[in-house]
Amino acid sequence: MEERPAYKRILLKLSGEALMGADSYGINRPTIERIISEISDVVRLGVEVAVVIGGGNIFRGMAPAAAGMDRATADYMGMLATVMNALALHDAMRLMNLVSRVQSALNIERVVEPYDRGRAMRYLEEGKVVIFAAGTGNPFFTTDTAAALRGMEMNVDLVLKATNVDGVYTQDPKLHRDATRYHSITFDEAISKNLKVMDATAFTLCRDQKLPINVFSIIKPGAFKRVVTGQDEGTLVHC
DSSP: OOOOOSOSEEEEEEOGGGGSTTSSSSOOHHHHHHHHHHHHHHHTTTOEEEEEEOOHHHHHHHHHHHTTOOHHHHHHHHHHHHHHHHHHHHHHHHHTTOOEEEEESSOOTTTSEEOOHHHHHHHHHTTOEEEEESTTSSTTOOHHHHHHHHHHHTTOSEEEEEESSSSOBSSOTTTOTTOOBOSEEEHHHHHHTTOOSSOHHHHHHHHHTTOOEEEEETTSTTHHHHHHTTOSOSEEEEO
8 A cells, every 4th residue: 555645844843963973972873864765765755854963972071161151152052052963964965966955044055055034945945854953043942943934934835843751741650650642642742741742942933833743763664664653653643
């Protein structure tokens, strides 16, 4: 039976840590190739895919030096780390015959394109993967917030937050064996139960704009495709 996508255009929020694999920092090559293979499977379904990438895997290695640093300076360093990750994703996609474009909220034109909403929309319509780097371009905002913002600007149908846990649970499943996964939950229920889905600013943006979020495991093979085809995977947060 042919698999059909449940969504036309989605945004994947990918943390920098997701690229580390079992390493303590940096980019693990087999891990990034596996993630790109999962993205490629979704693109082949005809789904338009945008990606917001974090930078924790690189900034983690600089964390001791950043202790006591001015917050804005540290945030700009983190944004530059996301640009490095975006370039790594872009190059790995090229080697796996997946066409992508990188756009940065910070102006580094000799390295990547500056963010341009109209151009990004055209790339998506052409079937290219668009990788958004440098967060929102402003300090004090997380890449979760960048994902919510870009998701709304790109008119996506769903934001997918990739984690190392296969959804939102009643309790931390690593600490509580009796924790159960929510198959779906409303924004208001998640707030009242104090469930940590995304940072508060990102979560509020998605709730106010009625943009659903699916929290799923990026380390679970095939989970990304199952979410996109509307199967019971992860946790859907909705209005």
